Amino acid sequence: MNQQQSNVRPAVRWSVGLVFWGLVALVAISLGSALMLLRPTPARDVPATIAPPTNETIRPGGVNLSDITAESGVRFKHTCGGSGQMYIMEAMSAGLATFDYDGDGLLDIYFLNGRPLRGSDASQRPRNALYRNEGNWRFSDVTEQAGVGDAGYGLGVAVADFDNDGDADLYVNNFGPKVLYRNNGDGTFTEVTSEVGIEAGNDVGAGACFLDMDADGSVDLYSANYVQFSYERHPNRVIGGFRRAPSPLDFQTSTSHMYRNNADGTFADVGRESGIGLHAGKGMGTVCTDHDGDGDTDLFVCNDVMANFFFENDGQGRFQEVGTLIGVAYDYWGKANGSMGVDCADIDNDGWFDFFMTDYQAELPCLYRNLRNGMYEDVALNSGTAKACMPHVNWGAAFLDVDCDGDRDLYVAHGHLEPLIHLIDSATAYRLPNTLFLNDGTGHFTDVSLVSGSGMLPVASSRGVCADDLDNDGDQDLVVLNQDDPPTLIRNDTVHDYHWLQVRLVGTRSGRDGIGARVTVVTEDRAQIDEVRSGRGYQSHFGTRLHFGLGARDRVDRLEVRWVGGKTEVYRNIPADRCLTCVEGQGM
Amino acid sequence: MGRLGKIAIVILGVVCLSGAFLLGASTFWDEMLRGSAAQPVWPWRLPEMPPEFTAEYRQLIEGVSADVRQVMQVYPNDPDAISALGLLHYLVHDREAEVACWNHCLTVDPRHELAYSRLVASAQQDADYERIVSLMHRALASDPDNPSYGGILGSALMYLNRYQEARDVLEGQLHAGHATADAYHVLGEVCNQMDQLQQARRYFQAAVVLGPRRPDSLFGLMKVYAKLGQADLAADCRKRFQEIKASQLQSEMGRDNTREGLRDAIYAPTQAGEILTYVGKAYRAHGDLTAATRCLEKAASLSADAVECRELLSELAQERQRPQEALRWVGELKRLQPENRLHYRNEGILYARMGNEAEAERVFRDICRLEPARAFGYAALADLFLRQERNLTEARSLAERAVELEPVAPHWALLASIARKSGDEQTARKALEQAAAAGSAPASARANYESAAK
DSSP, X not given: XXXXXXXXXXXXXXXXXXXXXXXXXXXXXXXXXXXXXXSOOOOOOOOSBOOOOOGGGOOSSSOOEEEOHHHHOOOOOOOOOOOSSOOHHHHHOOOEEEEOSSSSSSOEEEEOOXXXXXXXXXTOOOOOEEEEEEETTEEEEOHHHHTOOOOSEEEEEEEEOTTOSSSXXXXXXXXXXXXXXXEOSSSOEEEOTTTTTOOOOOSBEEEEEEEOTTOSSSOEEEEEEOBOOOGGGOOOEEETTEXXXXXXXXXXXXXXXXXXXXSSSOEEEOHHHHSGGGOEEOEEEEEEEOTTSSSSOEEEEEEBTSOOEEEEEOSSSOEEEOHHHHTOSSOTTSOOOBOOOEEEEOTTOSSSOXXXXXXOTTSOOEEEEEOSSSOEXXXXXXXXXXXXXXXXXXXXXXXXXXXXXXXXXXXXXXXXXXXXXXXXXXXXXXXXXXXXXXEOXXXXXXXXXXXXXXXXXXXXXXXEEEEEOSSSSSSOEEEEEETTSOOEEEEEOOOOSOEEEEEEEEOSSSOTTOTTOEEEEEOSSOEEEEEOOBSBBTTBBOOSSEEEEEETOOEEEEEEEEOTTSOEEEEEEEESSXXXXXXXXXXX | OOHHHHHHHHHHHHHXXXXXXXXXXXXXXXXXXXXXXXXXXXXXXXXXXXXXSOHHHHHHHHHHHHHHHHHHHHOTXXXXXXXXXXXXXHHTTOHHHHHHHXXXXXXXXXXXXXXXXXXXXXXXXXXXXXXXXXXXXXXXXXXXXXXXXXXXXXXXXXXXXXXXXXXXHHHHHHHXXXXXXXXXXXXXXXXXXXXXXXXXXXXXXXXXXXOTTOHHHHHHHHHHHHHTTOHHHHHHHHHHHHHHHHHHHHHHHTSOHHHHHTHHHHHHHHHHHHHHHHHHHHHHHTTOHHHHHHHHHHHHHHXXXXXXXXXHHHHHHHHTTOHHHXXXXXXXXXXXXXXXXXXXXXXXXXXXXXXXHHHHHHHHHHHHXXXXXXXXXXXXXXXXXXXXXXXXHHHHHHHHHHHHHOOOHHHHHHHHHHHHHTTOHHHHHHHHHHHHHTSSOXXXXXXXXXXXXX
């Protein structure tokens, strides 16, 4: 090899080496790109439920609600009896009742249940269930002993002492034959529906109310019907690739019933005579109140995708429908919403009752503020309730003073109709946590669900809600009926230095349980009002024992009871933190 | 060659080789990206269908998906192609992917109305009015003259209880000349919330004047009258409101439940057809008339009632010099929209282009008969006679009628041309003067005028 050749060899080796490593780098880059390109496309991550906040997000202090369902002994599980056909009553599910059935001073719970509908497993025999409050948050199933295990399709319930014998009777508004149970006073009930003249019927029931419409001392019965339904004419819907639930618009309206109590243990159907039967609607939740302060009981009926009814009583049991006139038929925009449940309270302590009404998804809830001239205005837009409610379907509503500060807070139950809704609309879900709103005293509400304890964590498709003091500790607890799920029992563990007063009325000339009576509680800085009602919220019953949070005030200066019929009794200088029983004409 | 020279050669060689490899690699991968559905320009994807879909719906979606994929592969940044993809995601209820499409659409076309509309709808589902406010500000920045944006912004501000802002926006709309019933209605609600009842009354009254069958405005007016203590007026509004609501309820109750039950069978193909129409528009915009026609024909086959795809097919057929085919589509449009006389006019023009003067004349005479108070029938017939240089006397009286009904520049120009053809230069000159005065006269008219003026 000559000099020149020996000089070229290293250069060639260098070049070859560089080219080689360049190729290696190129291959490496290519492989990396190919791996990236071949990565799988992420599947849609669609949650079937909207997750509740974790415990870590809940701050201590403030309202504290605890979910004590697991240790309560309640083993009830609701069934809508569906077979995939999506019959309309499946979506409705049911209400529930809290009341003292055995007079032991502890409030018991009555859950309504569905039954197998056409096409589903008829061997299943679900029934309603009565749970006796044993104290200390233990409940036992006494349905069999009590004889109230109706196997009908339960939708609405109301409780009252219709025969004035001193114990609470029970009315169940079913899809199919209705049922009236008379309390025998010994822990048992007897079914007396046809015996007392109540038509069993075969309608799709809804909410119900007992009210003394003519101030004769016996409670009458309003029983709402929803829509006209038949299996044969059930509409099948396939929209957007999915089987969908029917709309109320697919059905005709139906007429509800008003039964006048004859005061002899029987009822007479006075639907037309009373004016109630002249109006066909699609009734759902109902609530009674003396809205105009004239001493008689009026009636608010939610109608689904129709103008709500408000029946104004002339004092004699004749009603005029004035919903549009007084401003509660439609929402703020003049739209007829999918109205579900309604509750009544004085949200701003101005001495006049207001209404909160739940409705369908993408609709503002309605907060009808009493304008004190017989008219109402929907102020939901300013109320603080819109954002939490609007994306969801809303059902039960219960006003309660959760922190005993003297104003009415609000609990709202959510849950969709359709188990697969999350695949269609990611803004909502079939199962959802419910919402607790705190009132600032002026009727403006703040959603405090995330900071109110484990009781706000359960995720379910909720329907009826009851707010009552189940452990007699002076604050109001909650029970929620969930569709196709166990219920939720929520104990109020809020720690505070505030005071309270509970009032139980016993009528002597008025109805025995004081239904329709108004109580005014006056402390040094405010006056609160409430009424004894039977049937409220979403087709449920609660709150017969009135609860007043007193804030820092440890005594009530004046307590006024205005009985149905107008007689008023006044009590003065009452210490707080007790349950008072006021007997008409006999004092405390 | 010295050592340094050799090193330089080596380095140069390495650089050249590396450059060549890199260039080759990038070219290779570019080709791969263009040809692969998994390698888009922006990270779009086709929807995944839940297994719970009915078989019919799944089949429909799959049929449309293929066309959307093809157009997105070729034109991933075309607004119509993106719209097709967005609507496809909507049909499959994949809101996240749908929103991504609309957001990308707006980066390509900041004035895209459909994108804003769908994004607002999505925000409304979440009751996220802050998002709507943000969207509408953006929309107005790019399209300040669009009256609907102001109304949506005002409503959203109202939901957020930002009443003064809502009022400022909506009154700005009115001052800009966009006086709509919606704007007046929302202003009425806003003023009601602000307790400015007299102003609320005026706005609701204006809304009712513009939309006398609007129950919401009557309801608002009723509330305000009641608050003002004007019970009689409130009662009158309530009566009218209840009449309208009763009528609405009646028609809702009488709706065809069978049709409702067949909603997927009826409406889903229409929605699929709409998607294919956007695909067709995308192809057309890029000059691929064959693909455009194919997709639009598919859209028309899915929806017997769709108008837009048929209008586009008629235009495409004309562009492709297929008047007979265009005529077929116009015939379908006439069937779908018998009251739309523009279809008649187009039909007549097509007949004329095909040399079928008798049919063209028949169609134009039909328009004159059906729409005696509108000018375009007379103008079309007059123009036909002018082009055929016959019936000039009748042509002139037709043109005069057109001018009388609608004194716009093209009609004056037509009269001028007919007058000139008839030898009436004086009338022609005057007509041309009128054409020029009426605004943008056609160039031919201007040329005629200038030559007549010499």
